[in-house]
Amino acid sequence: MQARSLSYLNNLRTGTMNANQLRMANRSDVKALTDLHLRCFGPGDHVGMIFGDRFIKSMYRWQVSSPSCFVYVALEDNRFAGLVGLCKGSYTIRMLTACWRSLLLSLLSKPWLLFDKQLLKRLIRKPLQREQEKDGSVHPSNYFELSFIGVDDDFRGYGIASQLLVAAKVECKERGGESIVAGVYKWNQPSRSAFLKAGWTELKSLETQDTVSYLTLIE
Numbered sequence: 001m002q003a004r005s006l007s008y009l010n011n012l013r014t015g016t017m018n019a020n021q022l023r024m025a026n027r028s029d030v031k032a033l034t035d036l037h038l039r040c041f042g043p044g045d046h047v048g049m050i051f052g053d054r055f056i057k058s059m060y061r062w063q064v065s066s067p068s069c070f071v072y073v074a075l076e077d078n079r080f081a082g083l084v085g086l087c088k089g090s091y092t093i094r095m096l097t098a099c100w101r102s103l104l105l106s107l108l109s110k111p112w113l114l115f116d117k118q119l120l121k122r123l124i125r126k127p128l129q130r131e132q133e134k135d136g137s138v139h140p141s142n143y144f145e146l147s148f149i150g151v152d153d154d155f156r157g158y159g160i161a162s163q164l165l166v167a168a169k170v171e172c173k174e175r176g177g178e179s180i181v182a183g184v185y186k187w188n189q190p191s192r193s194a195f196l197k198a199g200w201t202e203l204k205s206l207e208t209q210d211t212v213s214y215l216t217l218i219e
Contacts, residue, residue, distance in 0.1 A: 021074060021075055021076065022072065022073070022074050022075075022163060022164070022167055023072070023073060023075070024070060024071070024072055024073075024171075025060075025064050025070075025071040025072065025073045025083070026064055027061070027064055027065060029060075029064065029071075029073065029080075030057060030060045030061050030064065031057070032073075032080045033060040033064070033071065033073070033080065033083060034053065034056050034057045034060055035080070036073075036080040036082075036083055036150065036152060037049075037056050037060070037083070037148075037150065038053065038056065039152055039153070040083075040150030040151065040152065041148070041150060044185075045185075045188070046148055050113065051102070051103060051106035051107075051110075051113075052106050052109075052110075054102050054105065054106070055099060055102040055103060055105075055106050057102075058099040058101070058102035059095060059099055059102075062095065062098040062099055063085055063087070063095070063147070066087075066098070068087060068088040068089065068094075069085065069086065069087040069088070069091075069147075070085070070086060070168075070171060071083055071084070071085045071086075072084050072164050072167045072168055072171070074151075074155075074160045074163065074164060076155065080152070081151065081152050081154070081155040081160055082149075082150060082151035082152065082155060082160040082161060082164055083148075083149070083150055083164070084146065084148070084149040084150075084161075084164040084165065084167075084168050085146070085147040085148050085149075086144045086145065086146050086147060086168055086171075086172060086180065087144065087145050087147055088143075088144050088145075088175065088177065089143070089144075089145065090145060091145040091147045095147070142176060142177060142178045142179075143177060143178060143179045143180065143181055144168075144172045144175075144177045144179070144180045144181070145180075145181050145182070145183075146168070146180055146181065146182035146183075149161055149164060149165070149182075161194065162198065165198065168180070169216070169218060172218055173218045177218050178217065178218055179215055179216065179217050179218055180215070180216050180218065181203070181206075181213055181214070181215050182195060182200070182213065182214045182215075183206075183211045183212075183213050184211060184212055184213070184214065185210055185211055186210060186211060186212055192212065192214075195214040196214070198216070199216065200214035200215060200216045201214065201215045201216070202214055202215075203215050
């Protein structure tokens with residue numbers, strides 16, 4: 001782990017990252033976003049990793065360019081330490097449609113993926129509809145879906161993910177969002193605990209065999 005200033009580490013611990021350390025990603029960041037994604041996730045963590053580096057790069061190129069999506073990044077000495085991506089409305093099908101060329105190339109090079117039933121289950125998500133949960137909470141129709149959130153191993157434990165979520169929530173509000181929904185694999189207990197600790201509500205109606213979803217309302 002590289003040496004860092006005490007003031008920077010203190011900012012992370014106290015949750016006071018400044019504007020130079022937390023910002024919106026743009027097209028010039030695609031390579032750095034891709035590299036960080038490859039450091040943060042494996043095939044079991046994010047389904048896009050199964051399709052390879054080229055697909056991940058295409059995914060970020062779309063997400064930073066689409067008016068319905070955005071990516072926030074946390075930086076330290078110009079090094080990408082963490083990221084969070086969100087999309088207005090359902091994410092997976094729109095992302096796969098936008099990145100179909102890279103997806104096709106991946107499938108041509110790995111044709112056995114076409115017969116992977118578990119992969120198909122991971123790609124097919126239950127559509128989000130406006131309905132009331134048993135606990136009385138309602139997930140509105142005007143929502144953002146959290147597509148991914150990751151922090152480099154060197155920077156974990158300093159509250160970066162929490163700061164990224166705060167920035168994302170503010171951005172969603174400015175874009176007219178009423179809520180944010182995040183899907184988490186059931187075996188990812190650290191992420192599940194983090195969402196519950198942050199006050200997100202578990203949505204039983206969106207639970208699948210492998211995933212559980214969490215909701216936070218934007219006030």
